[in-house]
Amino acid sequence: MKIFYDTEFIEDGKTIDLISIGMVAEDGRELYAVSCEFSFSALQRNDWLMANVAPSLPIKPALDGGPWDREHPDYRHVHPRAEIARKVERFIRATPDPELWAWYAAYDHVALCQLFGRMIDLPDGVPMWTNDLKQEAERLGNPRMPRQAEGEHNALADARHNQLMHDFLIVERRRADGGAR
Template identity: 85%
Template sequence: MKIFYDCEFIEDGHTIDLISIGMVAEDGRELYAVSCEFSFAALQRSDWLMANVAPSLPIKPADDGGPWDINHPDYPIVLPRKEIARRAAWFIQATPDVELWAWYGAYDHVALCQLFGRMIDLPAGVPMWTNDLKQEAARLGNPTMPKQEEGEHNALADARHNRLVHEFLIVERLRAEGGTR
């Protein structure tokens, strides 16, 4: 069973600092968590992150005494990385014959793995690779992808969209193969 996921993160060329993770399983289960440990200073230094990721986070504007907005509906899922790791492992391990899928998933996979420490520290049942939807799209000739209608750069909304992209790519693959499997 496939799990579609996305991570939002801060990266500086040396470190990938998880901001949030969203996961959607084919059976409808979902997981969303925001790290309470990412660097607010690094987030604020990035114009792109402030414009694209910060608006969906349960944080107060910098001039409002931040950082956390306890009245935001997502505030209950603001968690330490260790708890996010526990929940992500449980979510993945509860999925039979699991396959991980992400869009441009290399950094997402590193962000996921780093929740557990080193790659060799991954819990049993957590795959050591992520299948890449962008790679599959390239293999199919880069068809025009469905547009994400809302929530872009919110990890859960992006994971939901990744599921939609996967379904679209299945149709594209069948079309390319002449409608046969």
């Protein structure tokens, strides 16, 4: 069963610091988690993250008096990385024959692996690779992909959109194959 996911993260060319992860399984289950351990100062120094990712996070706009907005509806999803790792592991292991899928998946997979330490530390049942939707789109001639209606750069909204893009690519693949399958 496929699991579509997305991560938001801070990266500096050496480190990938997880901000949030969203996962959607084909059976309708969803997981959303925000790390309480990412570097707020690094987030604030990154104009792109502040403009695109920060607005969907349960943080105070000015970060005055502490970063977390406890009134935000997503505040209940804020957890330490170790707890996020346990939630992600349970989510994936509850999925029969899990396949991971993401858009431009390389960094997402590294961010996922780093929840558990090194890649070789991945728990049994957690795939060691992520299938790349962008690579599949390229293989199919780069069809015009559906636009995301809302929530862009919110990890859960992006994971939901990844599922939509996957379903779109299946139709494209059938069309490219002359309707077979």
